[in-house]
Amino acid sequence: MPHSLVLNLLPQSPIPPQYLTGRHLHALFLTLVSSVDKTLGDRLHDSNADKAFTLSPLQTNSPLSKRGSQLQYSHQQPIPAGSPCWWRISLLDDTLFSQLTQLWLNLNPNHPWHLGPADLYITSIQGTPQSIQPWANASSYTQLYEQASDRETTIRLTFSTPTAFRQGKFDTTLPTRECVFNSLLARWNKYSGIEFFDIAIESIFPSFINIHTEILADSRSKFIGILGEINYRLLGEVEPIQIKQINALSDFALYAGVGRKTTMGMGMTRHLN
Incomplete structure (x- = not known):
């Protein structure tokens, strides 16, 4: 939970x-x-x-x-x-x-x-x-899943602290559907006990983007991440259960964050209903 x-x-x-x-x-x-x-x-x-x-x-x-x-x-x-x-x-x-x-x-x-x-x-x-x-x-994973919409096809995510993603050996600031939703999926499947095996990631497309990058530097390192809001749309023939899974992952973002350094304050994300 x-x-x-x-x-x-x-x-x-x-x-x-x-x-x-x-x-x-x-x-x-x-x-x-x-x-x-x-x-x-x-x-x-x-x-x-x-x-x-x-x-x-x-x-x-x-x-x-x-x-x-x-x-x-x-x-x-x-x-x-x-x-x-x-x-x-x-x-x-x-x-x-x-x-x-x-x-x-x-x-x-x-x-x-x-x-x-x-x-x-x-x-x-x-x-x-x-x-x-x-x-x-606070919410159980069962509640997060049961309360997730199986009809809402617009996902509004706000990135509230600098957010970046790991690709291979390097970081990227581009919040592609794969980076964002695979990050959420990995944490959901690890902790929820309700595994999603085939989310409709190929049906997710950005429809509104209002983001910018920020640099966070200390004596040890430099971190570049995005802040702002992105709306994603689910397009094409998407089953209600797949819509529900994407919305459940989006609601889970409040707890899990996305991307890198979430245990250091980065990647704080919310689903704006």
């Missing part, structure tokens, strides 16, 4: 921008995991396989974070002490969620967590849909 959890945070001291990278937030997540299950934390740290979680960049309540569906993915200035922030963690399988149950149930709002030199308090966790917080949600 996928969960999309939004942690509301309050920094007690300024967070320097160099500690707001995906790498540091990834380390903070592993610290949270290790606090309740050190073995699991070590295993997630050492695993090179596709991991059953995704993370967002840290978000503030500044005007920048309210510009449509795009999220903050880099910070040029420190986040001041006392500035409310939020951070999305998605978990793609029940095993991982249940192993972390003690973390959610025994949350101490007075226990500081560390992000670089800054102390953070986790003040609350949202795990159900909110009108002002579209990134919080």
